[in-house]
Amino acid sequence: MAGQEARHRKSKGSSQRGNKSTSPFIEEDEFEVESHSCTWTILKIFVLVLFASFLILILLPSPIDPISHRFPEAPALEGVLKPNDILSKAQHLYQNEVLGPESIVIKGDHMYTGTADGKILDIHKGEIRVLARFGQEPCGGFENEPTCGRPLGMRFDNDGYLIVCDAYLGLHKVNVATGDVHVLWPHTAPIDGELAKLFNAVVIASSGMIYFTHSSTRWDRRHFRFSILEADMTGRLIQYDPVHNTTTVLASGLSFPNGLELSRGEDFLIMAETTKARLWKYHLSGANKGAMEIVNNNLPGFPDNIQKSSSGGFWVGLAAVRSRDRFSMLEFTAPYPWMRSLMAKLPQEVMMKMLPKYGLALEIDQSGKIIRSLHDPTGEKVGSTCDLADKDGVLYLGSYYSPYMGKVYLTQQTKKS
Structure with a gap:
């Protein structure tokens, strides 16, 4: 059992x-x-x-050798900087016909601009023609940009010639009737013993004297982000005398000097210093002749080109926005060179995505005070403002990367005092 x-x-x-x-x-x-x-x-x-x-x-070794610096607390978007939707209403002109129209100059019925593929364009009543080219083809690529050329700042002189700064190839004079090109100051010619790597903005006085900025002696236009991340201080303000074919350094030790404009009385220059988000005034005459002063030390963005406004002030384009209520990687890392050394190793596309998506343009008065602001809070229509030119109540917007030109109608409602 x-x-x-x-x-x-x-x-x-x-x-x-x-x-x-x-x-x-x-x-x-x-x-x-x-x-x-x-x-x-x-x-x-x-x-x-x-x-x-x-x-x-x-x-991996970093391509840059950054220095420490600090920004003041960014301004709040209130008062004259209160957000609006003016830039959100912008039209896109010449879609895919103009690539990166950096600077815009209007003369009569003609509009002139330079593009990323090395062309100077003449736009007349909607028709686009290639006026000139400084470099050699092929064009349109990262590797060939230095030989193709990249036209940036441009203005007309008293004789009707278009004076153009090409980022790589130097200062040029263009006959807008024939397209003939004459080199004024080649990129191979040193300025006070140093070669300019990035020719940028230009203005011409009634006397014929030419003033221009070059943003760096270290970095060319393809690597301008390195110059800004590094806080490179090799930029200069230059005077060019076309009669004697000489250059004079008016100011040095600048961190990416950029946009430039003459006052209406031609007694001073207004200059943008992009890396530091501020504006300078350089006195050309009077008791302070030759002196420089900061007229706005805390812009709500990183300034690009400057042009006279039809209402008596100056337009200031902003390549990227900065404000008290928005995180800015550039501001956060400014005191920490090691962080910017790491950032410089990232692809440029990644660095671009770190920038806030917000379109903003400013109008300032003669003293540098902001008197008007135009916004696209979404950045969908206008992601940044490189240059601004207004005529007959219309504001035209340039861009160093967009495949179009912007157009905004200015009304009395947009004018703030």
Whole structure:
């Protein structure tokens, strides 16, 4: 009997073990274990790849040697800077016909601009023609930009010639009737012993004297983000005398000097210093002749080109916005050179995505005070404002990267005092 019970218990145990091995619940447990194991393997691989990427980022040498600097607290978007939707109503002109119309000059019924593919364009009653080209084809690529050329600032002189700063190829004079080009100051000619790597903005006095900025002696236009991340201070303000073919350094030690404009009385220049988000005044005459002063030390963005406004002030384009209620990677990392050294190793496309998406343009008075602001809070229509030219109640917007030109109708409602 005892043997039978033992055999019964053994048989029952065998039956239970057999049932356990075929239970669907046990199979689910085994599947979950395998699933968790697979998840952990993927997670480990991801962490290893992330760690390896970070290690490579740390070990790779940085292309820049940044210096520490600080910004004042960014202004709040209130008062004259209160957001509106004026730029949100912008029209896009010449879509895919103009690539990066950096600077805009209007003369009569003609509009002139320079593009990313090295062309000077003459736009007349909607018709576009190529007026001139300073460099050689092929054009339109990162590698060939220095030989193709990149026209930036431009203005007319008293004789009707279009004076143009090409970022790579220097200062030029263009006959707008024939398209003939004459080099005034080539990029190969040193200025006070140093070569300019990035010719930028230009203005011409009634006397014929030409003033221009060059943004760096270290970085060319393709690498302008490096100049800004580095807080490079090799930019200068230059005077060019076309009669004697000489250059004079008026100011040096600037961090990406950019836009430039003459006052209506030609007694001073207004100049943008992009990296520091501020505006300078350089006195050309009077008791302060030759002196410089900061007229706005805390702009709500990083200034680009400057042009006279029809209402008596100056338009200031902003390449990127900065405000008290928006995080700015450039401001946050300004006191920490090591962080900017790491940022410089990232692809330029990644760095561009760090910029806030917001369109903003300013009008300032003669003293540098902001008197009007135009906004696109979404950045969908106007992501940045490079240059602004107004005529007959219409404001035209330039861009160093967009495949179009912007157009906004200015009304009395947009004019703030």
